[in-house]
Amino acid sequence: MKILVAVKRVIDYNVQIRVKEDGTGVVTDNVKMSTNPPDDNAIEEAVKIKEAGKASEVVAITVGEEKAQETVRKALAVGADRGIHVKVDGTLEPLAVSKILQKIVDKEKPDLVFMGKQAIDDDCNQTGQMLSALLNWPQATFASKIDVKENKLEVTREIDEGLETIEINVPAIVTCDLRLNEPRYASLPNIMKAKKKPIEEIAASDLGVDVSPRLEQLKVEEPPKRKAGIKVANVAELVQKLKNEAKVI
């Protein structure tokens, strides 16, 4: 079995996001970037499945600018066998990414495609679902447990009501939740070895996919500042203020 895992380069989750003054986006210059956190879980799970002898190859793929290749390199350092980098500059929407992934799936013929449940930069939560529709493959989203069975997957999903366990046929798309596993550290010797693993570079234009944005972004702005709270002396004052000032009771 072969597993394709999609990883995305995003602003590191510890960085305080700053909106550009002209409202066209957020500041990314000299900002620490890293792999989208649930994508790390996706890679980890694929590598674990391979280590358990249930998969033969793990291929990491990213779509994006030159530096996005770092995320593939990191995936190789924690156990992916080889990488693919589809080069695209500029804004990328989930539909374009899923169309690119569809082309790669046609070419690579994996049995499973893993990715994070959503990216922490645009929070879209769409790529996996769109890819599932384009390929007409079953999907299991928000996976927090994956059991590989004969030509089937048993997947536990994190849903609003609790946990849902479903069984789907392979080939399939799985989008991974942070609870799925604890990603391993890349060790220094493995980082060294990863430098020698192959990464195939493909220009998006060679895949014949139209990546031009379908959405027009009007404005990016910071959320409004919360007003400072006040301290009340007693319950009576609280009730009075809730009634007369906040007018919520």
Added chain:
Amino acid sequence: MSRESMEYDVVIIGGGPSGLSTAIKLKQLDPNLNVCLLEKASEIGAHILSGNVFETRALDELLPNWRELNSPIKTKVTKEKFLFLGKTKSLSWPTWLLPAVQQNHKNYIISLANLCRWLAEQAENLGVEIFPGFPASEILYNEDGSVKGVATQDMGIDKDGNKKDSFEPGIELLGKVTVFAEGCRGHLGKQLIEKFELNKGKDPQQYGIGFKEIWEIEDKNHEEGLVMHTAGWPLDNNTYGGSFMYHAENKQVFLGYVIGLDYKNPHLSPYDEFQRFKTHPAIKKIIEGGKRISYGARALIEGGFQSLPKMFMPGALLVGCDAGTLNMPKIKGSHTAMKSGIIAAETINEHLKENKDLSIYEDKFKNSWLHKELYEARNVKPSFSWGLILGIIFTGIDQILFRGKLPFTLKHKHADHETLKPANQMPKIDYPKYDNVITFDKTSSVYLTGTNHADNQPVHLKLKDPDLPINYTLEKFDEPAQRYCPAGVYEVQKENDVNKFVINSQNCIHCKTCDIKEPSQNIIWVTPEGSGGPRYGNM
């Protein structure tokens, strides 16, 4: 425990200006050398914080064609000001009356973090292997006592010291020569200085704590290329310190404050002095209407020539501020750090090729402009132990009339942890409330640093005696860690009327001030799990 090991010709600890310069110079001298560089931050530059007005002298020697390499050195200094601040007034000091070392017209306003990112690219292009996210946590020695290399931190240890499922043992990096370039108060450098008695016969090292904020200010207040320094308010005559304000590109100003860690009053809060400083009319008018976008702090070396330890030992060298090459009156340490790295690389190359002893590092240093610079600057900082006014008068005579050539050397008498007076003998300081416009509390400041340490790992701020903070330091000094820490790591909390010393180590921004200033030297800073610490952008 068995660990994997990897062998290199040279192992460098720290990806700041000195370590990167060492790496670049080594590969220029001999492209076949195997050189690796470890950095504890998640990426090169993320733990770098500096003013910075940059003198290009060392870079001109290292990469003479830097102008053609798309370097982040762009904003030339166009104008200079020096102000003495009173509580509300300010007095402008004519710049022609400043000592030559404080004149900056040939220099550039840069972000040192960005310079390091760029230097790292140059180093990688030359074949240096750079590993960010791997703190060196332990020095390894050969049987004959010489330095053999370092071990990286184990990853995946829980807070009680047990191995987690994700446990990944550290690995040993062995070098024919190991270069320590950790910056001010490097935690391995400190061990080496003690073990090899490198500071024998030298004055105690002196430190300062430097704060920096980046503000995006209104167009009308911005003057790209303007460099301004101040002395005076809010510090009293007996506390050493001053401010900087550099107008960089993109409507940004780099605003900062440095306070000598030899201050005496345990009630003093360096953080609050910096916040209060911004409310001075001469400062406030510039940043008013602007927005603070970054915050950070880092200890720096102030001891200079008298405190500079021996920089070589069997198998290893110290470079940059791991030794202490900052030029205090110049308020610059980047070019000197880089020069020490260049000299170290030349030393190592001759050591490996011609079997010369590493002690030639000291001879090369003595014959370089770096030595001359530090020697001529040596009397400035100690003269300020007489107070601001006398310090300035002396510095005028020493630097302008004699150009640092007076036939004597003033001494640093005390280490910084010895200078605090008991709390009950010193006046309490009433700091103004934060207005959240110009001044901010520590929590919201720390938030801007992006600092993070993975949950469930051992506390990396160790107490030699866990009871000392409450049993001794609280009573005698009102536990100054609550105030000297720029990130709110240390708190004294009352629980059921019992005082408890709390260490919020996840807030730590790796400035090392606690390791320096704790009056009993009871706090030891050790490396946390890799990638922990701040994520500075263009600091």
